[in-house]
Amino acid sequence: MTNDYLSKAKVLIVDDEPANVRLLERILALAGCHQVRCTTDPRQALPLFLEVEPDIVLLDLNMPYLNGFTVLEQLKAAISLEDYLPILILTADITVETKRKALTSGAKDFLTKPLDHAEVVLRIQNLIENRFLRQSMQRHNLDLERQVRERTGQLEDTLHELRTTQEQIVKQERLRALGMMAGGIAHDFNNALTMMLGYGELLHPWLEQNGSKREITYLDHIVSAAQDASHVVSRLREFYRPAEDNEIRLPVDLNEVVERVISLTSPKWKGKSRAAGVQIEVVSNLDKVPPVAGNAAELREVLTNLIFNAVDAMPQGGTITLSTTSDVDSAAVTITDTGIGMTPEERERCLEPFFTTKGEHGTGLGLSVVYGIVQRHKGAIEITSEKNAGTTFAIRFPATAEVEAAVKPQIARLDRTLRVLVVDDQEVICELIAEYMHGDGHSTACAYRGDEALKLFQKGTFDLVITDQAMPVMNGSQLAVAVKQHAPEIPVILLTGFGDEMLALGGRPPGVDLVLGKPISHAELRQAVYQAFTASKKLASVA
Ligand SMILES: Nc1ncnc2c1ncn2[C@@H]1O[C@H](COP(=O)(O)OP(=O)(O)OP(=O)(O)O)[C@@H](O)[C@H]1O
Ligand SMILES: [Mg+2]
Structure with a gap:
């Protein structure tokens, strides 16, 4: 092991006596140390030291031109503080005073002349071993410091992520x-x-x-x-309101939504700019994006609110840019304005209901509606804003696979045809619902009053009742109760202009299986029929 150190070590010998130099060279060669440079001129010590970069210096004290102490001083100045570079003094004068002086000048050990071969090798071995061990420790320390730096960096990143996530969770x-x-x-x-x-x-x-x-x-x-x-x-x-199980989610093309909303809102931004003598420009950058599972009307409402806010934020005019982009599993729509921007506090709170900076001109509900709709579409909103520089709302929705999953159950149709009793005091609505039902292969009978409907129901054989709520004599919920008394397994769908309120009030009146708000689309009704019917079948099979 130690010989290994000697074979790797570079040695510099400075001694004015050529015989001494030769002797040392031989001793070192025998011990396996061959990288040895020597000088008999002490003035060459420093340049040679800088050139060779030795691992140890063997230095005579008594020399012409420059004595060993001066050389020692020169070398000390050239050695960096962290570097352990042993200097071994070769001297015949080993008085206590010389020793002390040499040690305080930076020497590490002494060899007294005449030289003892074994002692020379052992002392050199010790010092070199010491140097190499320290070097390896320094490298190790540097490596550790680097690792600590890296880990600290990683920890800081994690901490930052954690803080951001925590802030989001709190929000x-x-x-x-x-x-x-x-x-x-x-x-x-x-x-x-x-x-x-x-x-x-x-x-x-x-x-x-x-x-x-x-x-x-x-x-x-x-x-x-x-x-x-x-x-x-x-x-x-x-x-x-949370997303409901029977909520209709059809594939929606975000680009189409953007284009329609730009056109629908044009009276606001064009009209306003004209009236106020300022100019608001709307620019669209539409990319090819996958469809998102959604409700087109709700998504239009989102963008409409955002455009209205952008217009409000630009009393001096400016530009609204709507862009769509996509990546592997999402589609995004971004709306940027060049308006007054928000303070960090406004940005933090703008989604909260009733938060407004517009006084009487705003209810503070626009962005809350946006938030609710985006949540129900499993989307995420990112807001960046700078005071007096503008605002960007980026809304990302899941795309592709998730769309299919979300859409599939919506287009499920019943594998059988039904006989449906349709009840509404408005004949046109009855006809419309009946048309929808016929379109799906079902047959219908219509009644325009609750009591008439009940008579029809009791006489005929029906699989399903779709009824309006507000009707003279017997309203929809009363009809539902009567139907259930007669045939508890027959599902009843209540179709009402008060659908929203009724749902908000926490649900369904007794006897009613599903409450739907008017107006209703064909797809929504088909989905509702499917849902009411499969749910009632499940109940029947459990019973
Ligand atoms: N594009 C925007 N630039 C600057 N501030 C905005 C922007 N959008 C929203 N805000 C800030 O967020 C607040 C809340 O917006 P939100 O749409 O919820 O309500 P509102 O516009 O004040 O009223 P409402 O939409 O109900 O008429 C606004 O009052 C405004 O301070
Ligand atoms: Mg608003």
Whole structure:
């Protein structure tokens, strides 16, 4: 092991006595050390040292021109502080004073002349071993420091990610809590508003016959205020309501949504710019994007709100850019404006319901609706904004495989035809629903009143009842109860203009299997029939 050190070591010998130099060379060669450079001129010591970069220096003290102490000083200045480079003094003068002086000048050990061969080899071996071990320790330390630096960097990255995730979770939690609160408030408000609107409507025809003009006007004010409040509640509902199992998710082309919304909102941005004498330009950069599983009307509502906000943010005019992009598993739509931007606090809070900086001109519900819709579409919103520089909303939706998964159950059709009783006091609606049913191969009978429908039901054989809620004499929920008393296994779908409110109130009246809000599309109705029917079959088989 030690010989190995000697064979690798580079040695520099500085001694004015050629015989000494030769002797040392021989001793070293015998010990396996062959990388030896020598000089008998001490003035050459430093240049040679710099050239050879030795692992050890053997240095005589008594020399002409420069004595060993001066050479020692020169070498010390050339050796860096971290470098352990042993200098071994060769001297016949080994007084205590010389020793002390040499040691304080940086020498590491002594060899007294005449030289003892074995001692020379052992001392050189020790010093070199020491040097190499220290070098390896230094390398090790450097490596450790590098590893620590790398790990610290990784930890900092992880910590940053963790903080970002934590902030997002806190924000999500905050919005969830707000959603629950909003849901509770909306529910109670809905109860009160349903009463106000319902009794208001009942009172109206009576007042028209018996009341004064002023009373009718007062009632109109009450009803219209209740309608406004109900509109706010239904917007609030868009923020907190979770996705429902039977929600229709069809493949939607984001580019089509963008183009339609640009055209639908043009009166706002074109009209506004003209009226205010400023110019708002709308630019679109549409890429080829995969379809997303969604509800096109809701997605249009998202972009409409974002465009309206962008217009509001640009009182001096500017540019709104709508882009669509995609990657492997998602499609995104980005809307950027060159408007007033938001402060970090505004950006943090802008999705919260009722947060607005527009005073009376804003309800603060636009972005809450956006948030609710995007959540139900399993999407994510990223907002970047800088005060007085502009804002970007990037909304990413899952695409492809997830679309198929989401869409498949929606297009499921029943594998049998049904006999459907359709009930609505408006004949046209009855006809429309019947048309939808015929389109899916089912047969229908129509009734325009609840009591008539019940008679028909009791006489005939029906597999399903689709009924309106508000009808004279017997309304839809009363009909549902009567149907269930007669045939509990027959599913009843309640189709009503109050669908939203009813759902927000927490559900279905007794006897009703599904509540649907009007207006309803063919696909939505088909899905509902499928759902009501398969659910009732499941129940029947359990029973
Ligand atoms: N593009 C934007 N640039 C600057 N600020 C914006 C932008 N979009 C939204 N904001 C800020 O977020 C707030 C909330 O927006 P949100 O759409 O929810 O409500 P609103 O526009 O104030 O009112 P509403 O949409 O109900 O009429 C705004 O008042 C505004 O401060
Ligand atoms: Mg808005």
